[in-house]
Amino acid sequence: SQTIHQWPATLVQPVGSPLSLECTVEGTSNPNLYWYRQAAGRGLQLLFYSVGIGQISSEVPQNLSASRPQDRQFILSSKKLLLSDSGFYLCAWQNRGTQYFGPGTRLTVL
């Protein structure tokens, strides 16, 4: 069966510091992968998606970037965090049109 992992689970970072969040999927090959952000008490906003290694599409312009260095690995990064980057970050993979989510990373920028 397929599983999706994210780490770290929680992160507290100062403004202006770099960021790296990792997502990996097991039990499948060449998955479509997605990064979402959820602000407190809100729905999810799609940030990036990827259909293969090195292929990244951005939905929202911002100071975040994404990379897919391996088939089942998806990384969300920032060179300098802003206060507005605080939120809950969820990675998802798609199977037959349905997206399945990882456990998420709660990021607080101080």
Next chain:
Amino acid sequence: AQKITQTQPGMFVQEKEAVTLDCTYDTSDPSYGLFWYKQPSSGEMIFLIYQGSYDQQNATEGRYSLNFQKARKSANLVISASQLGDSAMYFCAMREGPFNNAGNMLTFGGGTRLMVKP
């Protein structure tokens, strides 16, 4: 205009009773999919049920069923025999365009917080 609207910010239901969570959507694409997700306090988004725009019958998954009224553009989630563990946020989401297209992102509603009373 919002594409997914959930008008109930919060709802209470008595344990063992049924509850309906409302969702209306807006799209001009004839091909779309509607999803419901549950988000407990742990934060993980759990897929519950899916309804395709061309599906003739309402989707059902265990205690979950989707009341799909295409002409009204509504896709309400019905939870039967509520349990304490059903207390969570529930999100309705829509995918516009062909099935399994990676570029067709999910658009989420604002969510409904369901609280099950013992």
